[in-house]
Amino acid sequence: MIPKPPRWMLFTGVLAGLALAIPPVVIARVRSTPDPNRGVHIFFDMDFQPKFKTQAENPLFADGRAQRYEVLGTVARGETKVDAHRYEGVVDGKWAETLPAGMELTAEFLKRGEQRYNIYCSVCHGYAGFGDGAVNKRAMELMSNTEGPVQGTAWVQAKSLHDPVVREHTVGLLYNIVTNGVRNMAGYGAQIDLEDRWAIAAYVQALQFSQNATIQDVPPEKRDLLPKNVAQAGGDATTEVK
Ligand code: HEC
Numbered sequence: 369m370i371p372k373p374p375r376w377m378l379f380t381g382v383l384a385g386l387a388l389a390i391p392p393v394v395i396a397r398v399r400s401t402p403d404p405n406r407g408v409h410i411f412f413d414m415d416f417q418p419k420f421k422t423q424a425e426n427p428l429f430a431d432g433r434a435q436r437y438e439v440l441g442t443v444a445r446g447e448t449k450v451d452a453h454r455y456e457g458v459v460d461g462k463w464a465e466t467l468p469a470g471m472e473l474t475a476e477f478l479k480r481g482e483q484r485y486n487i488y489c490s491v492c493h494g495y496a497g498f499g500d501g502a503v504n505k506r507a508m509e510l511m512s513n514t515e516g517p518v519q520g521t522a523w524v525q526a527k528s529l530h531d532p533v534v535r536e537h538t539v540g541l542l543y544n545i546v547t548n549g550v551r552n553m554a555g556y557g558a559q560i561d562l563e564d565r566w567a568i569a570a571y572v573q574a575l576q577f578s579q580n581a582t583i584q585d586v587p588p589e590k591r592d593l594l595p596k597n598v599a600q601a602g603g604d605a606t607t608e609v610k
Contacts (some may be wrong), residue, residue: 454562457540457547457569464540471566481571484564488556489572497529497575524552529572530579542569 398408409415420426420434429436452458454468467473486495494500507523527534537545546565549555556565583591 453540457543459540462540463538463544465538467539467566467570471563473570477567478571478574480564481567481569481574484560485568485571485575488560489568492526492553493529494526496579497572499526499528501526526553529575535576535580539566539569539573542572 422435424434425432426434449455451468453464457464459465471477490501491503492499492501494504504523504526508525511523529535543566545553545555546560546568547555547557560568577585583594586594
């Protein structure tokens with residue numbers, strides 16, 4: 369038989385158990401009660417460093433404000449947008465006709481533009497730029513649904529990039545359209561890097577040229593390489609190449 373413990377031992381045991389339950393209860397209470405002045409602050413870190421908070425007064429300055437204006441003429445590093453050619457596609461108040469400094473029209477640059485165009489633009493404008501992308505086709509189908517437009521769908525057709533007006537756009541204007549959008553088309557400044565936007569603009573011009581070139585644009589020594597019917601048609605690019 370187990371000997372019965374003395375009464376005082378039982379007593380102390382129960383008391384100790386109760387005492388042990390106090391800290392978790394206190395912690396749970398403190399954790400669940402919102403209080404701007406935290407009572408227990410074990411790690412001070414930088415919570416109590418001397419500092420001026422927003423809108424506080426600072427007698428050091430004549431106007432008494434702790435918040436200071438930026439020093440006149442300050443230029444933040446990497447934040448300058450003063451280069452209108454690069455950021456807006458504008459030179460001397462006109463749409464730029466050239467790429468901004470630091471970018472070169474190379475085959476590699478156009479390839480990059482093609483790849484980005486195919487990702488971002490072809491869905492609406494189509495791979496060749498005729499405004500016949502998959503999204504556009506689907507929207508048109510929904511609109512011409514015999515039961516009427518689906519839930520009041522309205523869709524502005526993505527413009528053909530071979531439209532005579534669009535063909536007149538300079539590379540700077542195309543860049544600006546890609547960046548900020550135009551009328552019903554949203555801008556892509558947030559999704560596509562600046563240099564890629566220029567590459568896309570350059571590629572759009574290449575696409576346009578691809579549909580509007582003549583035999584004169586082909587160097588004489590390369591004309592033999594063209595399919596026969598193109599060469600015979602005088603290089604009319606609309607001739608179907610079989
Ligand atoms: C979601 C569909 C959609 C996508 C994606 C799209 N566009 Fe458009 N785009 C349009 C529509 C719609 C218009 C015609 C807007 C209007 O007339 O209101 C248009 C018009 C244009 C125009 C003609 C502007 C003018 O002066 O009339 C150009 C150039 C153009 N887009 C280029 C691009 C390029 C480059 C991309 C890829 C970065 C792109 N678009 C992506 C729908 C799209």
